[in-house]
Amino acid sequence: MTNPERLRPLTLILIVLLVTGVAGILLWALWSMQPVASGLSLQVREHLPVSGVNAEVTAILMNFRGYDTLLEMAVLLAALLGVWHLGPLQLPQADNHPDPILETLVRFLTPVIILVTGYVLWLGGHAVGGAFQAGALLAGAGVLLLMQPRVLVLRDHLVLRIMIVAGAALFTFVAGMVMFTGGTLLEYPKQYAGALILLIEAASTVSIGLILTLLFAGGAPRHGDKE
Amino acid sequence: MSQFLWYAMVGSGLFCIGLLGLILQRHLLRRILALNVMGIGVFLIYVALAKRAGLLPDPVPHAMILTGLVVSVSATALGLVLVERVQRLHGRPELPEDS
Numbered sequence: 001m002t003n004p005e006r007l008r009p010l011t012l013i014l015i016v017l018l019v020t021g022v023a024g025i026l027l028w029a030l031w032s033m034q035p036v037a038s039g040l041s042l043q044v045r046e047h048l049p050v051s052g053v054n055a056e057v058t059a060i061l062m063n064f065r066g067y068d069t070l071l072e073m074a075v076l077l078a079a080l081l082g083v084w085h086l087g088p089l090q091l092p093q094a095d096n097h098p099d100p101i102l103e104t105l106v107r108f109l110t111p112v113i114i115l116v117t118g119y120v121l122w123l124g125g126h127a128v129g130g131a132f133q134a135g136a137l138l139a140g141a142g143v144l145l146l147m148q149p150r151v152l153v154l155r156d157h158l159v160l161r162i163m164i165v166a167g168a169a170l171f172t173f174v175a176g177m178v179m180f181t182g183g184t185l186l187e188y189p190k191q192y193a194g195a196l197i198l199l200i201e202a203a204s205t206v207s208i209g210l211i212l213t214l215l216f217a218g219g220a221p222r223h224g225d226k227e
Numbered sequence: 228m229s230q231f232l233w234y235a236m237v238g239s240g241l242f243c244i245g246l247l248g249l250i251l252q253r254h255l256l257r258r259i260l261a262l263n264v265m266g267i268g269v270f271l272i273y274v275a276l277a278k279r280a281g282l283l284p285d286p287v288p289h290a291m292i293l294t295g296l297v298v299s300v301s302a303t304a305l306g307l308v309l310v311e312r313v314q315r316l317h318g319r320p321e322l323p324e325d326s
Contacts, residue, residue, distance in 0.1 A: 007251075019247045026239035030272070035229050039277065039285035056286035057293065065290060072294050079301035083308045132293055208297070215304035218311070 052193025054126040061130065062197045066186040070175060073168035073204060076211045080164065089154065089219035098148075106144050113141035121205050125194065131167075131201040131208060138209025143216050154217065155224030164214070167207030171200050234275035242268030255310040255320045259303060266299045 007015075044056050044064065051059035061069050117134045124130030146154070154160075174196055175186045183189065188196050214221075245265030252258055270292045277288040314320045 015247070015250050019243050019250070022246060023239060023243040026242065027236060030232060030235045030239065033276070033279075035231070035279060036281070037276075037279045039280050040287045041280045041283065041285040044286055057290045060286055060290035061293065065287075068291070068294050072297055075298050076301050079305045082305045086308045086312050132297060212300065215301060218304070218308050 050190055050193070052188060052190070052195075052197050053124070055124060055128065055130070057128065058124045058130045058197070058201075061132075062200065063186075063188065063193065066171075066175065069204075070168070070171050070186070073171055073207065076208065077165065077168055080211050080214055083215055083218060084220035087219050089217050089221045103148055106148050110141050110145060113137055113144075117141075117205065117209070121201060124201060125198065131204040134201075134205040135208025135212065138205060139212035139216070142209055142213030146213065146217055154221040156221040157224060160210070160221075163206055163210050165207065167200070167204035170203040174200055231275045231278040234278070235272045238268045238271030238273075238275060240268070241265070241271060244268075253321050253325045255313060255322065256307075259306045259310065262306075263299065263303060266295070270295060 048059055051063040053059050117137045120129045121134040178188050181189045242265050245261045248261030249258055273288045273292055277285040310320050
């Protein structure tokens with residue numbers, strides 16, 4: 001099964017040599033690096049006022065390197081597509097002896113988590129926070145809900161699909177539309193940058209939360225009209 | 228030895244542990260875990276390097292790792308579903324050429 005002993009000694013020695021070599025190269029590379037390097041932090045601080053937000057990480061994610069984030073939404077979508085194609089969703093069935101404590105807890109916690117999600121999303125504009133942190137929180141609530149088949153029955157229908165693609169679709173739409181205002185792809189007009197970023201982040205939060213929950217579920221939900 | 232170097236070395240250690248696991252383990256679940264350990268090592272190295280900018284760390288690596296985390300989570304999820312599929316088709320969570 002998984003026993004390394006089945007390997008021949010020579011192979012094992014070669015593997016250990018390889019990994020030791022990689023470790024050596026890594027350590028040598030790290031050792032020879034300059035101990036002080038400002039990287040791109042100076043440029044980021046210099047251009048922060050035109051980014052539309054007041055937080056460096058959010059400015060980089062949504063504005064300076066918006067292309068990365070746009071493609072990241074596409075990666076999430078692609079992963080979900082892959083998972084959905086590999087098989088149907090198998091969730092714990094609603095049994096006759098549900099855990100009343102867990103169920104009550106989930107009923108109380110879900111609104112609180114959604115509230116905190118909104119707060120973390122708003123926080124992204126001026127401090128540490130933003131769409132990905134908020135989306136991860138939302139996914140936490142989603143996973144808790146998945147464990148409660150009596151509270152939530154997941155069905156594949158149009159609203160669900162719209163929510164899944166909302167982030168990537170809105171991001172692509174905005175990225176393309178700003179080209180008509182005279183800029184290039186993803187170059188937000190300065191006076192609307194903050195609002196556009198918040199809009200994209202809000203849609204992305206919903207999409208990220210939902211996609212992560214569905215990735216955790218690990219299968220395509222059945223078609224149905226009710227969610 | 229500076230602070231960033233220490234954290235970056237811990238990161239390289241994690242990377243190598245993951246690499247060793249990836250080569251030696253045949254169970255696909257363990258391989259996915261090994262890949263994740265490697266990824267966390269890379270993230271740690273990169274975050275540590277950001278500290279070289281001084282008191283306020285360089286925000287660019289932080290933003291990129293935030294992106295990397297999400298990608299690694301999606302890749303892991305897809306990998307786990309694939310492992311389940313292999314298990315169902317072959318009866319064991321290993322690649323056919325390995326067993």
